Amino acid sequence: VVIFSEITQKDIAKVCKVSRETVTKALQDHPKIARETKARIQAMAEKMGYIPNYYARNLASKKNKTIGIIVPKISHSFHSSVVELIYKYAENHGYNVLPMISFEERRNEIRNIETLMSMRVDGIIANISQETSDNKYFHQLKQRGVPLVFFDRMIESDMISHVATEDRKATCEIVSYGLSKGYSKPAHLAGYSNINIGRERRNGFLDALNKFNIKPNPDWIIEGGFSEELRYENARRLLSLKNRPDLVFCFNDSIAHSVYNAAEESGINIPGELGVIGYGNLALARLIRPKLSTVDLPVDDIARETVRLLLRQIDSPARNNVEHVVLKPDVIIRESCR
Amino acid sequence: VVIFSEITQKDIAKVCKVSRETVTKALQDHPKIARETKARIQAMAEKMGYIPNYYARNLASKKNKTIGIIVPKISHSFHSSVVELIYKYAENHGYNVLPMISFEERRNEIRNIETLMSMRVDGIIANISQETSDNKYFHQLKQRGVPLVFFDRMIESDMISHVATEDRKATCEIVSYGLSKGYSKPAHLAGYSNINIGRERRNGFLDALNKFNIKPNPDWIIEGGFSEELRYENARRLLSLKNRPDLVFCFNDSIAHSVYNAAEESGINIPGELGVIGYGNLALARLIRPKLSTVDLPVDDIARETVRLLLRQIDSPARNNVEHVVLKPDVIIRESCR
DNA sequence: CTGAAAGCGCTTACAG
DNA sequence: CTGAAAGCGCTTACAG
Numbered sequence: 282v283v284i285f286s287e288i289t290q291k292d293i294a295k296v297c298k299v300s301r302e303t304v305t306k307a308l309q310d311h312p313k314i315a316r317e318t319k320a321r322i323q324a325m326a327e328k329m330g331y332i333p334n335y336y337a338r339n340l341a342s343k344k345n346k347t348i349g350i351i352v353p354k355i356s357h358s359f360h361s362s363v364v365e366l367i368y369k370y371a372e373n374h375g376y377n378v379l380p381m382i383s384f385e386e387r388r389n390e391i392r393n394i395e396t397l398m399s400m401r402v403d404g405i406i407a408n409i410s411q412e413t414s415d416n417k418y419f420h421q422l423k424q425r426g427v428p429l430v431f432f433d434r435m436i437e438s439d440m441i442s443h444v445a446t447e448d449r450k451a452t453c454e455i456v457s458y459g460l461s462k463g464y465s466k467p468a469h470l471a472g473y474s475n476i477n478i479g480r481e482r483r484n485g486f487l488d489a490l491n492k493f494n495i496k497p498n499p500d501w502i503i504e505g506g507f508s509e510e511l512r513y514e515n516a517r518r519l520l521s522l523k524n525r526p527d528l529v530f531c532f533n534d535s536i537a538h539s540v541y542n543a544a545e546e547s548g549i550n551i552p553g554e555l556g557v558i559g560y561g562n563l564a565l566a567r568l569i570r571p572k573l574s575t576v577d578l579p580v581d582d583i584a585r586e587t588v589r590l591l592l593r594q595i596d597s598p599a600r601n602n603v604e605h606v607v608l609k610p611d612v613i614i615r616e617s618c619r
Numbered sequence: 620v621v622i623f624s625e626i627t628q629k630d631i632a633k634v635c636k637v638s639r640e641t642v643t644k645a646l647q648d649h650p651k652i653a654r655e656t657k658a659r660i661q662a663m664a665e666k667m668g669y670i671p672n673y674y675a676r677n678l679a680s681k682k683n684k685t686i687g688i689i690v691p692k693i694s695h696s697f698h699s700s701v702v703e704l705i706y707k708y709a710e711n712h713g714y715n716v717l718p719m720i721s722f723e724e725r726r727n728e729i730r731n732i733e734t735l736m737s738m739r740v741d742g743i744i745a746n747i748s749q750e751t752s753d754n755k756y757f758h759q760l761k762q763r764g765v766p767l768v769f770f771d772r773m774i775e776s777d778m779i780s781h782v783a784t785e786d787r788k789a790t791c792e793i794v795s796y797g798l799s800k801g802y803s804k805p806a807h808l809a810g811y812s813n814i815n816i817g818r819e820r821r822n823g824f825l826d827a828l829n830k831f832n833i834k835p836n837p838d839w840i841i842e843g844g845f846s847e848e849l850r851y852e853n854a855r856r857l858l859s860l861k862n863r864p865d866l867v868f869c870f871n872d873s874i875a876h877s878v879y880n881a882a883e884e885s886g887i888n889i890p891g892e893l894g895v896i897g898y899g900n901l902a903l904a905r906l907i908r909p910k911l912s913t914v915d916l917p918v919d920d921i922a923r924e925t926v927r928l929l930l931r932q933i934d935s936p937a938r939n940n941v942e943h944v945v946l947k948p949d950v951i952i953r954e955s956c957r
Numbered sequence: 958c959t960g961a962a963a964g965c966g967c968t969t970a971c972a973g
Numbered sequence: 974c975t976g977a978a979a980g981c982g983c984t985t986a987c988a989g
Binding site for chain 2 (some may be wrong): 288323330332333334336338339340354355356357358361362363365368369372375377380382384395396398399400401421425506548564565569570
């Protein structure tokens, strides 16, 4: 049986011989409706397969209990994990969540913002695309009074809450560890410096060099290139330099993995001739040999704090409560530099 | 500046000194509005920061151009990849997509279905939870005329379109390969048999045994247990049997990885004393040693076909066009059984 | 305890 | 080319 026409409260009202409004109230378990009437109406609604119209309800009530998440990708374990956790935490607080993907393109990100605005979501959580280099559109959100929290990738701002990690410090720590093990020619396969995480990790790297009185060699710092091909190409380029570095700090573990491949190709031994350090502690870090030293991000804390900051803004919209949470990542020493 | 009140078409109409309806039409670039008026209204809307109300628009127009996706998880690379690709393909066809997560619980899955129904989405794509053993709620969707397509995990039905893979055949092929290499005591760490993929892979395993005239040993078939702990426990249990199998076909690559760990623990050599076969071709399959023989799923094809079947139902709702697409996975022989 | 009134913001024929 | 009318399905005070 195909039910062609949509069943509305009006239909139920007609069958139950009450007014439309009574149906509304019975369905929301309103205290002022007679128990018997309520039961009758609810049973009938169930029987008729009534499902409330989300749009009509939200339009009339002006409540939606919905938050949006914008991420550049979900097919990466960090992103999918955080999105899943945010989804879970937000749902536990009674919110629907709408995940949107920007595919690392600013154009899509803007479209996502607009879609979520048009949906009048109660708040937005965002992790910016690689192409994003200002907060123009996100600031508009704030101007309209839409609660907003950044996590991970962001353009830092006094106006916008965020949950970040101490990347600079963790990087300095792990690179210092490497340098303390006797490596003296450090290179960096870097992230984009327009985005906080690229910049922080780069600065942490430079901090460590500074601590060891090593002058950074510009030839040994290569920015960008995250596709499999580009990662490999950058690694090869680095390793085929006639003045070759003996330690590589990589912006993320995938890049580190490409360095492994390029090193194997060139017959360079890790960690003997080349130390390698990653970032992110992907599953692969424990699987590749030698096991990769890297930095572990507190995924669960990031998700939980992000939701907490957002709900706080939603619950007390009057106060302009911008909060910046900075979480501590874990340095994980394995076998790839010693 | 915080914009407290929402800007509506009425506001624009007042400023532009035209009627509300004219604003509507100007904004949708209606051909019957004077070019000059249109431009004036559009400019003003832009200037005032007008963003249409999604709910009002959908309620009034009865169009939404939105599809929902329900998956049990996104923090697994197969799921996150397929969801991301479906998202992309659907978006390319002009659809918004709403991904929802059931967290492997039927209760959540039902709630997701209801939410999407209340949103009157144009169609739903689903990958069922581990707890789901009938199509009761999904059939209701069909009864209401909501286009629906299953992919990967599903309860097969003549009433519901789906995109599946030839798991049984691929499994038989790869297990036969293992048996042809001299292993003779095959075990199976199996998926749940209430769901197609668990059943198909188990049947493929049995087909292969049958081909080689090997009687399945019930002690060597263990069903379920997907958490890291349970996987490891099952693997240990299997390997500590006094009559130990010499080949294990695993429902997925993660389980195979646990078998590696358990084997290492017990000093059992792979592939010498124990052959291991996985399923899914996760990134880890190439990273662990020996490299894992496994079956690769055509993720991109799955996503594309799923979207295609759904759009077909949306575009011609009158016909009851149930279609079943079955895609061919690739057997990938590496080093874990020989 | 029940219902009539007013409205949410937008769209779609229709008339002029 | 522009606007008045009717409506989408639901909710929220308010009156009785």
